[in-house]
Structure formats: structure tokens, C-alpha cells
Amino acid sequence: MSPKQQRRRPRSDVQRNRAALLEAAQRHFLQQGVGTSLEAVAKEAGVGAGTLYRHFPTREALLAAVLQTRSEELEARRADIAQIDDASEALRQWLRAMEEYFSAFSGLPEPLMAAAREQQPDNPLTVPCENLIATTDEYVRAAQGAGQVRPSVRGYDLFLSAVSVAWTMGAGATDEASLDRLRALIESGYRQQNDEE
Amino acid sequence: MSPKQQRRRPRSDVQRNRAALLEAAQRHFLQQGVGTSLEAVAKEAGVGAGTLYRHFPTREALLAAVLQTRSEELEARRADIAQIDDASEALRQWLRAMEEYFSAFSGLPEPLMAAAREQQPDNPLTVPCENLIATTDEYVRAAQGAGQVRPSVRGYDLFLSAVSVAWTMGAGATDEASLDRLRALIESGYRQQNDEE
DNA sequence: ACTTGACCGGAGGCATCCTCCGTTTTACGC
DNA sequence: GCGTAAAACGGAGGATGCCTCCGGTCAAGT
Numbered sequence: 001m002s003p004k005q006q007r008r009r010p011r012s013d014v015q016r017n018r019a020a021l022l023e024a025a026q027r028h029f030l031q032q033g034v035g036t037s038l039e040a041v042a043k044e045a046g047v048g049a050g051t052l053y054r055h056f057p058t059r060e061a062l063l064a065a066v067l068q069t070r071s072e073e074l075e076a077r078r079a080d081i082a083q084i085d086d087a088s089e090a091l092r093q094w095l096r097a098m099e100e101y102f103s104a105f106s107g108l109p110e111p112l113m114a115a116a117r118e119q120q121p122d123n124p125l126t127v128p129c130e131n132l133i134a135t136t137d138e139y140v141r142a143a144q145g146a147g148q149v150r151p152s153v154r155g156y157d158l159f160l161s162a163v164s165v166a167w168t169m170g171a172g173a174t175d176e177a178s179l180d181r182l183r184a185l186i187e188s189g190y191r192q193q194n195d196e197e
Numbered sequence: 198m199s200p201k202q203q204r205r206r207p208r209s210d211v212q213r214n215r216a217a218l219l220e221a222a223q224r225h226f227l228q229q230g231v232g233t234s235l236e237a238v239a240k241e242a243g244v245g246a247g248t249l250y251r252h253f254p255t256r257e258a259l260l261a262a263v264l265q266t267r268s269e270e271l272e273a274r275r276a277d278i279a280q281i282d283d284a285s286e287a288l289r290q291w292l293r294a295m296e297e298y299f300s301a302f303s304g305l306p307e308p309l310m311a312a313a314r315e316q317q318p319d320n321p322l323t324v325p326c327e328n329l330i331a332t333t334d335e336y337v338r339a340a341q342g343a344g345q346v347r348p349s350v351r352g353y354d355l356f357l358s359a360v361s362v363a364w365t366m367g368a369g370a371t372d373e374a375s376l377d378r379l380r381a382l383i384e385s386g387y388r389q390q391n392d393e394e
Numbered sequence: 395a396c397t398t399g400a401c402c403g404g405a406g407g408c409a410t411c412c413t414c415c416g417t418t419t420t421a422c423g424c
Numbered sequence: 425g426c427g428t429a430a431a432a433c434g435g436a437g438g439a440t441g442c443c444t445c446c447g448g449t450c451a452a453g454t
Contacts, residue, residue: 011400011451037441048403053443113369157378160371164361164379171364172310174357181354182361189386208420208431234410245434250412 018055020045026066033106033170034063060111064124067104071128074101078135088148091139092187095162098132102166109167116159133159144192153190161186215252217242223263230303230367231260257308261321264301268325271298275332285345288336289384292359295329299363306364313356330356341389350387358383 024045028036038059042052056062077097084090102109115125116133137155144151165182168174221242225233235256239249253259274294281287299306312322313330334352341348362379365371 008400008452013450014401017402038443039441042403049443050404050445051402054401110368113365117369117371152378153382154375154378157375157382160365160369160375160379161382164365167364167368168310168357168361171307172314172357174314178351178353178357181349181351182357185350185354185358185386186382187386189382189384193390205421205430210419211432214433235412236410239434246412247414247434248432251432 017045017047017051021047021052021055021062022066025062026069029063029066029105033108034059034111035107038062058124060115061124063105063108063111064128067125067128070101070104074098087139087143087146088191091143091149091158094136094139095158098136098159098162099166099169102163103169106170109163109170113163116163136162148192149190150192158186158190214242214244214248218244218249218252218259219263222259223266226260226263226302231256231308232304235259255321257312258321260305260308261325264322264325267298267301271295284336284340284343285388288340288346288355291333291336292355295333295356295359296363296366299360300366303367306360306367310360313360333359345389346387347389355383355387 021041025041028041028044038052039049041062042049045052052062056065074097078094081090081093081097084093102112111125112129115123116129119126121127133156135155136159140149140153140155140158143149144153165179165186168182169179218238222238225238225241235249236246238259239246242249249259253262271294275291278287278290278294281290299309308322309326312320313326316323318324330353332352333356337346337350337352337355340346341350362376362383365379366376
């Protein structure tokens, strides 16, 4: 049984091409949104279409890889937020951080929602989504424990609302004042009122 | 100057083709969403691609024409809602009616938001959107007059929230319970609390 | 250096969009 | 009815993008 599998060292051009593809893809996603032409990405990276699809079989796979960098930034912000004493304020900031993350590229909310829905692990965006929902739920529970958030609220609900707001930003290019009012609407929706129990 | 313009009677095939296109388009929008293939629509209507594009120069134009029928249903519901005494309940039902209207076809929220943003009248969806926003604002003002909705809320804000919820329904296929919680979140966000002034 | 297998590139098949123009259809005057 | 011209039709075709496939290339190990 012991396969002994003397693996060859990975070739250097593989890593080089992968890095070039990721950089080009990020540029295009930023400028053109997630629907950008993958052939244009390949051309800008200086590789053929086949190479792109070998590295990233689907658009979602490429997107997930590009988002990996940003996920780390989000994780850093999460660490900062964990220092905050006020559970309600921590939740608030976490929601804003997620919103910004979701707004990184125009059209990003679509595939994220699709990934959150279909639980199948063949979608490379599913796992990140699950993690975000779980993290949100932690913040929600903490704030509920402090009596600052209604008991009926789920982490998933606020994840949904954050994706919705991000979609509104990207699709609508709504002015900042409207967004603030929309956020205020949601926030006063989930917060526990003083006279409630 | 008087051109006298003795206009010829419009040809009969024009109206026939237009009707066939609208029916085929509605079927396809219902089944495939607003992104459906326009060539398939033309084929199903039994006309060439050129005829489709002559009648409806853009996808939005076709969409607006198909939505016209549904707009009339919405108008009928608006008339019903106008009978309701409780301003808050009227607003509530109006928001639900808009949500259902926005959920008619999968992917409909996107072009609606685009139309609401760009004020240019070359987009055939702009006028319907403006009307919906204005109507929503009337309901909001009425409910504010009765002290049931916070003064800071604008009709546009609740229009946005309705589009967002519709997008969530369409894109996410979220379960009904989550949607109810999301709606409750928004509703408790815009409602005037008893202890507020 | 040379072997070998992993890797590369881009041509090509397919789908869709949208336009252009030769052909057909229709309304109207006789 | 019938001729005529304006209006409308239709589908070929150029452009773009997706994704696959396979002959050629390149680097890791000997």
C-alpha cells in the first residue's frame, strides 16, 4: 500500500502564473466588477485562457482566491473589534466591516448569496460564508447576553441585512445619506428597546 | 408649415408581433429570469431577432413593457390599500405589495435599482420607479402625520428596503422564516416607538 | 544533456448580442 | 381587384465571451 509517492517539486512557473492571474483578476474585479471578462484577465496576466481555467476552474474559484487576501484584512479587523467592551458596539462595527468586505467588488453580493444558499461544498465561496455567519452569530449572542439585542434575532438575519446593504451600495450607487438612514433603520430594528423584555 | 401628415393606418402585423413578443417575453422572464436569451424569446414569438429589437431596442424596454401589465395590478392593490384607516398598516401592506411586484421575475431588482439611480429618462424603467418612490413617500408622510413612523424616514429609504428584500428573495432563495425576520427588523426600524417624540 | 510528465497556449466550437439590408407584407388610391 | 411605395420583416453575420482540447514546451530530477 505505501505509495511512497516521490512527489516532484512543483514547477516555478505555476506559482508565477498563479500570482500574475490573481493580481490581474483583482484589478479587473475592482474596475469592472465580478462579471469582468475572464479572457481579458488571462490576457492581462500574460497567459492563455487554458492556464486560467486550469488554475481556477470557475469564476467563483478565482473570486474566492482573490478574496482570500481581503479575508485576512477582515480577520484583522475582527481581532480589533474583539477588544471592544460594549457588545452592541462590537456588533455594530462588525456589521460595518462585513459590509465593506462585501462591497469590495461590484456584483460580489450575488455569488455570495448563492454560496450561502447552496450548502454544497463544491462552491469555493461556501466555507467563507459559513464562517462569516457563524462569527456574526457569536457577536449577536454576546449582545443578546448583555440585553442589547432582541432575542429573536439570528446571526444569519444580520448577515443577510449586511449583504443587502452591500448590494444596495454596489447596484444602486445610492448616496451616502440614504445608506446611513438604511443602516439606522436596520440597527434600530435589531436593538433591544429599554421597555422591552 | 402645416404638414397635414396624412398618416397611414398602422399595419396589423405590427400589433400582432408586439403582442406575441410580450407574451413570449413574459413566459421567459417568469421561467428564466430577466437575463433570459432574447433570441430565444424572438424564436418563441415566431419572429426574427431584428423584429424584436425594432419593437424593443433594449432589454429594459422589453422589460418595462412586460411590467406594464403588472403595474396595473399593483395600481389596483394601491386602490384597495387606500381604503385602510390605519396609516401604519397601509404603509405595511404597500411595502409588501411592492416587494411582490419586485419579485415578479428573478433578477428584476438589478435593473430597477439602475433605473432609480440614473435619472436619465432614456431608461424606460425610470418613470415607473419614480412613481413608486413618490407613492411610498405619500404613505410614509401619512403614517408620520399619525405619529406612527419616525420623522427621519424617507419614502425612498423604504423603497430601497423593499427592493433589497426582493433581491434577497430572488437571489438567495432564503427560507420564508428568515425573510419574515428581516421584514420585522425593518418594520421595527421605521416605526415610531411609544416613548419617542 | 536528456527524459519525462506537468504545464502552457490559443485555436475552435458554442452561445448570445445586436445590426444591417435585401425581401416581403400591408394599406391605400384607383 | 390591382399596382405601388412605405413600412416591417427576418436571418445572416460580425463581435464578444465561455470553456475545452491537444500538440508543443519547459523545468525538475537523473
